[in-house]
Amino acid sequence: MADQTLNTYGHAAAVTKHDTNALTTPADAILVVVAGTVKLVSVSDDTVTFTASVPVGTVIPIRTKQVFSTGTAATVVALYND
Numbered sequence: 001m002a003d004q005t006l007n008t009y010g011h012a013a014a015v016t017k018h019d020t021n022a023l024t025t026p027a028d029a030i031l032v033v034v035a036g037t038v039k040l041v042s043v044s045d046d047t048v049t050f051t052a053s054v055p056v057g058t059v060i061p062i063r064t065k066q067v068f069s070t071g072t073a074a075t076v077v078a079l080y081n082d
Helices: none
Strands: 011-014 029-034 036-042 047-054 064-067 075-080
Touching: 029 036, 029 064
Parallel strands: none
Antiparallel strands: 011 075, 029 075, 036 047, 036 064
């Protein structure tokens, strides 16, 4: 993954994981706040699954429009650029 140390985000929002509903606004990145697996859909409609436990503090630099309930054990928040 790309180094995220230089990126800053204007705000964050809680993510409600769901198997069919998309996020209200696609996220610029996803922050893992409780470790676990992550399954998401990018804004280009690619389904991406991180099957190994993603550590706390990891920023997933994928523009994301959906985070699945099934396949996501992690707790995540959406990050947005302003």
